[in-house]
Amino acid sequence: MPLKPAVALLLLLASPLAAAEGRYIVCDNGLRCFKAPCPSSTVRNLATGQAFKGIYPDTSRLSEADQQRIRETDALYFGRLVLTGRFERGGQSAPSLTVTGIERAATTAERRHCPAG
Known part of the structure; x- marks a missing residue:
């Protein structure tokens, strides 16, 4: 029995690269580079605790006010x-x-893997 197009699309969207939205903490991992792009961030998934090193956080889709808030608070x-x-x-x-x-x-517990500051 062949797969229906809708089922095939759902299977494709269920792949790891098309993951659902989640909650994350981003912090510096201490790596320093001589040229861009520099993978100096570690992203931690709050639901699983899994850390992804060298991931670039793209904030370009946020409002200017939210981007400014991120810059001001480091x-x-x-x-x-x-x-x-x-x-x-x-x-x-x-x-x-x-x-x-x-x-x-x-929270302090969520930031425990990040530099103090």
């Missing part, structure tokens, strides 16, 4: 905010976390 260095988003892969580029929103301030 949220991507110290892990100060819980961000919502999803992993995406664009063509030949490495996966990135597309940040779609700011959920709230991170």
